Amino acid sequence: MTDRLYYTDSRLTTFDARVTSRSNDNLRVTLDRTAFYPTSGGQPHDTGVLGGTRVIDVVEEDDAVVHVLAEPAPLDGAVTGEVDWPRRFDHMEQHTGQHLLSGLLHDRANAPTTSVHFGPESSTVDIAAGGISDRKLEAIEDRANEIISERRPVLVSFEEAATIEGLRKPSARTGTLRIITIQDIDRSACGGTHVSDTGEIGALAVRRVEKLKQGLRIEFLCGHRVLQRARRDARIIAAAGTLLSAAPADVVAGIAALKDGIRSSASTIKHLQADLARAHAREAYAAAAPAADGSRLICAPAGLHREALAALGQAVSELQGARFVGTLADPPTLFIAAAPDSGWNAGGIIKDLIAQFGGRGGGSPRQAQASMPDRDALANAVGSLA
Ligand SMILES: [Zn+2]
Numbered sequence: 001m002t003d004r005l006y007y008t009d010s011r012l013t014t015f016d017a018r019v020t021s022r023s024n025d026n027l028r029v030t031l032d033r034t035a036f037y038p039t040s041g042g043q044p045h046d047t048g049v050l051g052g053t054r055v056i057d058v059v060e061e062d063d064a065v066v067h068v069l070a071e072p073a074p075l076d077g078a079v080t081g082e083v084d085w086p087r088r089f090d091h092m093e094q095h096t097g098q099h100l101l102s103g104l105l106h107d108r109a110n111a112p113t114t115s116v117h118f119g120p121e122s123s124t125v126d127i128a129a130g131g132i133s134d135r136k137l138e139a140i141e142d143r144a145n146e147i148i149s150e151r152r153p154v155l156v157s158f159e160e161a162a163t164i165e166g167l168r169k170p171s172a173r174t175g176t177l178r179i180i181t182i183q184d185i186d187r188s189a190c191g192g193t194h195v196s197d198t199g200e201i202g203a204l205a206v207r208r209v210e211k212l213k214q215g216l217r218i219e220f221l222c223g224h225r226v227l228q229r230a231r232r233d234a235r236i237i238a239a240a241g242t243l244l245s246a247a248p249a250d251v252v253a254g255i256a257a258l259k260d261g262i263r264s265s266a267s268t269i270k271h272l273q274a275d276l277a278r279a280h281a282r283e284a285y286a287a288a289a290p291a292a293d294g295s296r297l298i299c300a301p302a303g304l305h306r307e308a309l310a311a312l313g314q315a316v317s318e319l320q321g322a323r324f325v326g327t328l329a330d331p332p333t334l335f336i337a338a339a340p341d342s343g344w345n346a347g348g349i350i351k352d353l354i355a356q357f358g359g360r361g362g363g364s365p366r367q368a369q370a371s372m373p374d375r376d377a378l379a380n381a382v383g384s385l386a
Pocket residue numbers: 095096099180190191192193194
């Protein structure tokens with residue numbers, strides 16, 4: 001059993017301890033006492049240095065805290081440990097902010113927290129609630145920041161489970177519980193590391209709400225992360241503004257206008273494509289010799305893409321007695337189009353060709369297409385039409 005120094009002093013970063021065991025590969029070490037926090041309760045582990053070797057992971061194994069080293073080190077006897085403070089303090093800010101947010105959500109939105117997660121980018125609380133209005137959530141966010149500015153004490157106490165009172169969430173544990181109290185706001189049983197007063201949370205910003213299968217997930221930031229993210233967001237918006245030649249406040253309107261422009265251009269391109277296809281169709285029609293029955297077979301030039309083939313087929317099918325065959329090499333695809341007086345039924349022909357050469361597809365009497373199993377099947381199908 002490791003004596004967990006962070007239970008009573010979350011600001012302790014340098015400590016002396018004795019090695020109590022180590023793995024055969026000299027990568028995993030346990031101590032009689034440690035200030036290193038192991039991953040638990042949603043809070044990520046600390047990093048730092050132990051006996052001169054980097055600690056890259058800290059895990060709980062039964063009652064012991066196991067320090068995972070970056071490289072093998074035969075640590076023995078007395079060692080000094082040093083916890084990486086910026087990482088630890090970041091976790092303290094996020095974790096205490098979570099208690100504050102969960103407490104307010106519980107009291108003001110009747111939304112108990114069902115789970116929490118502290119990630120490298122942002123943290124989340126999942127709450128049991130069908131929905132929450134933006135206004136309500138903003139009021140909770142405002143209240144959280146008021147409490148932060150009030151610098152209320154955050155106290156650690158050890159209390160007996162049997163007689164404990166006022167917990168936000170009843171604990172299933174028995175015996176002595178470690179209780180974190182934010183004065184007049186929240187009392188929770190928790191083994192994590194926290195700041196000493198709410199002022200140290202710095203700031204709390206709700207980022208977004210996501211609907212879960214059951215409940216809601218609220219993403220939030222605390223402390224220096226609020227500033228970092230605000231800075232990053234401002235840069236992103238400024239960069240978007242530069243691309244749009246718009247002020248940051250006009251970025252959304254600028255993007256909306258851009259999307260409208262793209263939609264209108266796409267519509268123009270579609271019309272031009274149809275005009276071009278009609279011109280090509282007339283040219284090819286004039287060059288094709290009429291058969292004895294008056295029909296004319298027009299084969300698409302190679303190398304057209306799918307949309308151009310479809311547009312050309314459509315245009316050809318509007319000309320008297322015209323029959324159209326086009327192919328796409330990859331994936332092997334056959335297009336057939338036919339004028340009503342051409343004697344061809346495009347859909348019927350495609351159906352027959354699929355029965356004969358494989359593939360799948362279909363269409364109307366005027367236009368149809370099929371994807372063929374391979375290029376040979378496509379060539380044979382086209383050959384059978386000549
Ligand atoms: Zn906690």
